[in-house]
Amino acid sequence: MKVYPQDIEDKLGFDQIREHLIRFCQSRRGEELAEKAKPTERFEVLLKWLTQAKEMIRLKSSSENVLFEFPDIDEYLIQVKVPGSFLDPEHFHELKRGVNTLTSWISFFQKKGNEYSELLTLSSHIEIDPNLAIHIEKTIDERGEVKDSASKELSEIRTKISKSERAVRSAIQKVLKRAKEDQFTEEDSTLTVRDGRLVIPIKAEHKKRIQGFVHDESATGQTVYLEPGEVLELNNQVRELKYAEKREVIRILIELSDHVRANLPNLQKGADLIEKLDFIHAKALLSDLINGIVPEIEKSSKFALINAVHPLLYLSHKGSGKPVIPLNLSLDQEKRILIISGPNAGGKSVALKTVGLLQYMLQTGLPVPISEESKMGIFSSIFIDIGDTQSLEDDLSTYSSHLTSMNYFLEHTNKKSLFLIDEFGKGTEPQFGGAIAESVLNELNQKRAFGIITTHYQNLKKIGDETPGLINGAMKYDLDALEPLFELEVGKPGSSFAFEIAGKIGLPNQIIASARKKIGSSHVAYDQLLNQLEKEKAKFEKQTKKLEKDQADIHKVRKDYEELRKMLEEDKARIIKEAKKEASHILANANKDVERTIREIKESKASKERTKAAREKLDRKKTHYKEQDKRKPNPLKEGDVVKLIGQETAGTIQKIKGKQAEVLFGALKSIVSIDNLQKANDAPQVSYQKKVKQMGINLTDKMANFDHEISIRGMRADEAISRVESFIDEALLVGVDEIRIVHGKGHGVLREIVRNITKGHPGISSVEDEHADRGGAGISIIKLQ
Known part of the structure; x- marks a missing residue:
């Protein structure tokens, strides 16, 4: 498709549309497609692009269960090509996301492909091994780490590491406590890590009073970081176990990489599918952003725009709530060229750019902000002459540059061309500029090209009324307030309102009167006639609106x-x-x-x-x-002793929220529907103890299988609260001394939840962050009473 000039995208504002499109892409390869997107004049290609976008828009608004995640996986496929190579755990996590995306889409196409035929064609001949995602899922967790259950050996090694680290921490805490009592260290000293080993800070003058190995000292030399002799061997055991863990993890990753390598051809096709779906999905998001649609398109060169809006103007006004006046106009074989006239700053140039930008977007395969009733065709070339095109490099004035553009238009336009010219004929003496503009316009009309021009010239307005193929249009103007209405009216020329505007801004009356004489009676009469018509029409429209x-x-x-x-x-x-x-x-x-x-x-x-x-x-x-009829049910309230209907265990209502109640049954909290509760007379403590005895809890089994650490990363707040409270209850039940909760750092929301739950808890003695080298504020260590 031929376009002019080279910076047409910048002049129309399409470069900003492209930036939004790139921003909506999730993958690097999707972004590359958005960066390279160009308009086409081929109807079949454009129809395919637009149908794909339309199907994606419809799919996004449906309730279909499909993943709209499009991760880059091609770089991982390149890494794993070499036999014996392996991916890092976090890379497997991203690869799993890609495999899940592919599996989701392929499964969806198998069920509903006929309803999304163009999207279906993208996924033909791609088969993904369903066991691959399952294998990765069993091996890699959501944090991008190898799971304990990935192998029996790894589980045993990590269990030993956990026990050994707890033993190290317990032993070194005792040494730190004695050191504080002996004043060998500061009262507020805490454990720290040097060279991957737990150490305690000791005043330099007392370093020989405690047997151990000095790993480091402070910048001032007043403090040394000492690993006590009691934990040297334990720390060595931990280090050896860590080496063993690393060897087992690498073995597991190599095995998993071999599985990926066996599926490489289909995964490479899948990577191509992901980038295409990502790009089409970005089009759907752009459609949401600009309130766009995919209109009906025709092979012929014409359009009928209804309620068309400039997308960038829409976005700039969106935040402030300022309305954008829609544009309604059409060009067809009988009325191919529109001549827009009217006052400056009245919206002529915006109307021109709106048409150009929407046509360019459409032929690039993008949705456009117009009404469903609109229709758009295809042009083989789009030529524009908008803004100041002065060329310093070629030593051309503004008018010379305009003439260069006109010369190009005359050489290359045909019956499938669309040209847009702003302020036609400007930049030189009006009498000559108007004459040349009229001749160029007649020639472009003879070529049966389509176009829109803006002008103030009377001669161009007149031929718009007299010449077949041409039609006038005017930007509406409030004659009472002398302000533009930014609304295009097709069918008649518009006045520039030069004398009226001059009077409004305070130009002396004698100056205006003199100007009227100099311009000549015919020009003044013509302009006054336009003004009178405008006033009569405005009055009629006002009456019509009131009646409606x-x-x-x-x-x-x-x-x-x-x-x-x-x-x-x-x-x-x-x-x-x-x-x-x-x-x-x-x-x-x-x-x-x-x-x-x-x-x-x-x-x-x-x-x-x-x-x-x-x-x-x-x-x-x-x-x-x-x-x-006067009887009212006695409602439940906070503090009431209740029991579940049909049960004997009694509890106390702690909170009531809507139709849900938080009930404390002994030491356990439960969320129960109020409809399932009734008042009870029994004391909750007695009933709970009786119930516990009846349950016959096997504490020996719970203690043997209890895990001292949980992770709540990635959980929603309500999930995290439930999991942490349950974990603390279990820990208190089996009688452990210390537990760890991994919540990550992020914005600190999950850490704050843990702190709120543990604050003032009768079964908890203290809560502190893990050392910075071992997770820091991302892990809470909780000591139980």
Whole structure:
């Protein structure tokens, strides 16, 4: 496709659209496709691009279960090509994301491919081994580390490491405590790490008082970092175990890399699919950003834009809520060239650029911000002459540069070309500039090219009314406020409102009067005629809008009245029905009671005592019916002792949120629906202890299998709170002294959750961060009482 000039994307603003497109891509290769995207004139290619984008937009708005993740995996495939090579654990984690993405899309296409035919064609002949992702999943965790369960040997080694490190920490803590008591170190001293080994800070003058190995000293030399002799051997054991762990991890990674290598051809095809899907997905996100659609396209060169909006103007106004006036215009074989006139700063250039940018975006395969009713065609070339094109390199003035552009247009335009010219003929003496512009315009019209020009020249406005193929258009203007309305009206030329604007800004009246004389009566009369037409049209439009508003108000009042009448009729019918049903129910029960009372009187042979008792019974029933609707259920509240319906274990309500209650059953908390609770009279502590005895918890098994460390990284807040509380309860139950919670650093949210849970907990004596070299603020060490 031919375009002019070379910097057309910069002049139209497409370079900024491309930046958004690149930003929406997730993969490096997707970004490369966005960077290289160019417009096409081939209908079949463009239809495929746009259909793919349309299908992706529809898919994103559906509830289909498909992964919109597009990680780069090609670099890992290159690394693993060499036999015997292996990927790092974190690379396997990214590769797994890619495999999961491919598996998700291929599975989706197998089920729903016919509904997304163009996207389906991208994935043909790709088969991914379903066991590959499962194998990686079993080996690599979400943190990008090899799992303990990856092999029996690795699990045993890491268990030994964990036990040995706890023994080292326990032993060195005792030495640190004695050193503080003997004042060999500062009172606030803590354990630290040097050369990967736990050490304690000791005042330099006391370093020989404690047996051990000095690893480092402070900058001032006043403090040494000493590894006590009691832990030297234990630390050596830890180091040996770490070496063994590393060897086993490498063996596992080599084995896993061999599995990837066996699937390399299909994975390389998959990498190509991911980049294409990523790029198309970026188009869908761009569509959301600019409120764009994929319109109906035709092979012919024409368009009918309805409610078209300049996407960059839309984005700049989006934050402030300022509206963008939509553009409505069409060009076809009968009206191919639009001449837009009107005052400066009235929106002529924006209208011109809107058409150019939208057409360029469409032919690059991108959604555009227009209404669904719009139609767009395809042009084989787009030529523009917008802005100051003065060339310093070629020693060309602004007007010479414009003439150079006109010469190029005349040489290369045809019946499938679209040209856009801003301020046609400017830059030279108006009389000559207007004449040349008119001649160029007539020639472009003879070539049956399509185009839009903006101008102030009277001669161009006149031929727009007189010449077949041309049509005038004007930017609307508020004649009362003397302000532009930024709305295009096709069918008539517009005035520049030069004299009116001059008067508004305070130019002396005699100057304006003199100018009117100099310009000539014919020009003034023509301009005054345009102004008069504009005023009459504005007055008519105002009256029409008022009439339409009045009609709409009447219609709304009538609709509201009908809805209210219908609602009242429905309520009346419902109330009568319910009242009859309730009366029937009460009457039936009353009749039963009367019949039962009469029977009892007869059977007792109407003794006074039995008769009196029967009457009293009827009175009680009467009172019951009267008060039946007044009864209200006694609601549960915080502090109430409750039990689960059908259960005996009692607990205390701690919190109530909506229809959910947090209930403390002994030392265990549970979230329960209020509908499943009832008040209980038993003391919760007794019931809980009884229940624990009945459960027969096997503490020996729990202690043997208890893991001293958990990870909550990647969890949502509610998941993390539940997991941490459960972990602390289990730890207190089996009676361990210390536990570790890995929450990562990030923004500190998960760390703060752990601190809030442990703060003031009766079973916890202290909480501290792990040493900086061993995870620091990303790990909390909790000591239990």
